[in-house]
Amino acid sequence: MPPPSFRIDLSPCIPVRCGKHIEYVGLRELLTDAHRIDDLALPLPPARSGLYRVLAAICAAVTELDDPDQPIKEWLDHRAELLRREDGFDTDAVHAYFDADPGAFDLFHPTRPWWQDAALAVQCPKRSGINSLIYGRAAGRNLVWFNPRHTDTDPQPVPTREALWSLLAYHYYGPSGRATTRTVDGVTSGQLKAGPLRSTVSFHPRGRTLYETLLLHQTPYRGDDQAPGSDACPWQEPPAHPLRTPHAATWPKRLLTGRSVHAALLVPDASGEHVTDAYLTWATQHPLLEATDPYLVYDIDPKAPAERRRSPRRANADHALFRALPALALAGDEHRPGCRPEAFTTINSLPKDTRARLRVWVCGFDQEGQVNNRIWYTSLTPPIWPLAQENDPVKASRIVECCAAAETLGAALRRQADQAWKDTGLTPPPAKGGGKRDTSPWAGQALAGYWPRAEQAFWELLDDTRSAYGVFAATAITALSETTRDALNRLPKAGPALARAVQSLRRAGTPPDDTLRPTKGPHAQP
Known part of the structure; x- marks a missing residue:
């Protein structure tokens, strides 16, 4: 039999919503038909939040919105022009992106499986168990009575597309603490650091179609000079050496997809239609790369030490979701450095009809720092532009006043x-x-x-x-x-x-x- 293969650019593995129907598509079809798709429909919200970031990185490359040397006004004009298109992404550009390295999108490629490290099969003395990857299953010493069908003594295979969703969530929201031991160049460790989005709440702009949504996820480059060709997604290059200093979080690809501190390797069955086991361990022992995720709110505590003064807002399932509105309604300034996420700072440059219908999908994952996941929650706001400070400063101030009163x-x-x-x-x-x-x-x-x-x-x-x-x-x-x-x-x-x-x-x-x-x-x- 041929070795198992699962090309996520071709295999129908991503659920999307088209009107009242849910369809499964591969990444190619998802992008070529994005203007006919309403939105993603992943049933695992942390995976959906992670996939938005993956798709935003691919979208930047396909549309040439990833040029750090482009003046910001030209960049904004280029995005506005794309938003006015009715035929979606350039089909040839989409196929060219995936055809440049088709093997990179195979989940079970023998040497370069998508966003995995094939070396784990040699560097880890044992597997982690499929239950450790799949959200909702008990693993190790966790309680089993909430889902008694899944135990470590009788782990059940999971469809490959569902394993993909959990892989996405693992890279972004994975735990800290103990993990499967890995030995690299004589260094042995089983210690994990928390994923870059663990315990956070994300704010994702949403348009009328997935095409519009992905363009709204783009942010202009505001950093210092960046060397041409220095930016790449993890699947566009060999896995980074675990003991070396990671690459800087360059814009936009490494910023959105290159900050994972976790390593994984899925173990398929003979057909490639199911995943039976997995290796889950650390990808680096270095601290998490400093970066500003464009979909997070950052709170500033002037009384905290410098290294902890700025931190992403934590998810809290006990909080009513309207309490997040001030972060969206108010434009940031020197007096409010912890307000609007970066993805919303160029809202004024959008075409008027796009701006008027802009909504926000909120995804919070209330987690402990290590293993325990409390609950995730989502919400879709009404169109926020009529409430924004630029459009109605009185209404924006009223939002802040009401939220402050509710908190008090x-x-x-x-x-x-x-x-x-x-x-x-x-x-x-x-x-x-x-x-x-x-x-x-x-x-x-x-x-x-x-x-x-x-x-x-x-x-x-x-x-x-x-x-x-x-x-x-x-x-x-x-x-x-x-x-x-x-x-x-x-x-x-x-x-x-x-x-x-x-x-x-x-x-x-x-x-x-x-x-x-x-x-x-x-x-x-x-």
């Missing part, structure tokens, strides 16, 4: 619920590491009821003149009252304790003197 009352609700629990004489919550105590049951339940109500109130307040602080204070009081209704009849001390909590929440509902005022004019952008 959410924090107050947590404090007052904890204090009421303590004053009622109930058992203190267990202590966390460092001596800090967890939130009380009342605080956890009240916040779970507060944030869905706060989201509804937020959208009502955008076109309302009521005090946002007063509305969210009433929302917090309602959430606390519903949480503690039964306790009032059972616990003698609950009434006075909760009355004090309600009074404190009402005081917190008084807006501060420095509440943001509407911005008087649009913020200049390129």
Whole structure:
């Protein structure tokens, strides 16, 4: 039998949505028909977020938007011209990209499998197990009762296209800590560093078609001089030596696809239609490359040490998604360096019809630093341009004011619920590491009821003149009252304790003197 092969440029492995239908296509068809495809339809959101970055890197090469020497005005004009096209990407350019090195897109190529390292079969003394790759399966000492069909004693093969999705998620969101041991030039280690997107939330611009979406994912080059030909994706060159200093995160290919610190090798069955096992280990022992991912929000903490002052915003499944809107509505400046992701900083240069329909797909993956994955969450915003500071500074300031009020009352609700629990004489919550105590049951339940109500109130307040602080204070009081209704009849001390909590929440509902005022004019952008 011939050796197994699975060409991701030809095999139907990527689900896409066309109207009401879901189809599977290879990368070639995906790009040549991008103007007829609505969007990606991967059921694994972290893989979809990673694939957007892969496709953005390929799109930059196909459209010649990857020229670092092109003046920014010419670059913006070129992208705007492409966005006005109705026939999508140049078909010849797409085929030329894949035909330049067709073997590079074979998942099971004997020496250069796509985004894998064939040397792991020799450098690793044992395999990692297919369950360690596939999200949702238990592996090692993890609990199995959530999915009892998949255990390490009886690992089931996975269709190759699904293994591809998990491979994408592994490179971007992979864990830190212990992994399969690898020996390179006498150096043996089984320690992993966290993937570049682990525990983060991504903001992806979305257009009317996948073609438009991929062009909206492009960002102009703003760095120093970059040597011609120095930029490449991992599948366009041999795997980097694990012990050498990695290449710099050049724009746009290495920035989007070249920062993985994980190495993998899939083990197929004889047909290549299923993956039966995998090697999963470290790709480098060097620190993660410093770079600004264009789809992340970076928060600035001026009080933190210099090396930790700037950090990507962490995903938090407990947060209502409307709390991310200020990062999109406000244009960044020297006073707000942690606002809009870089992919949205050239929003003014887009054609008017594209700009008016621009939406944002939000993908957060709430994870612990090492192995545990808590939950992923997604959301699709309404068109954001009418809410942006450049278009409606009053509405943008109102968004910021409402979000600040919601955050302030959410924090107050947590404090007052904890204090009421303590004053009622109930058992203190267990202590966390460092001596800090967890939130009380009342605080956890009240916040779970507060944030869905706060989201509804937020959208009502955008076109309302009521005090946002007063509305969210009433929302917090309602959430606390519903949480503690039964306790009032059972616990003698609950009434006075909760009355004090309600009074404190009402005081917190008084807006501060420095509440943001509407911005008087649009913020200049390129």
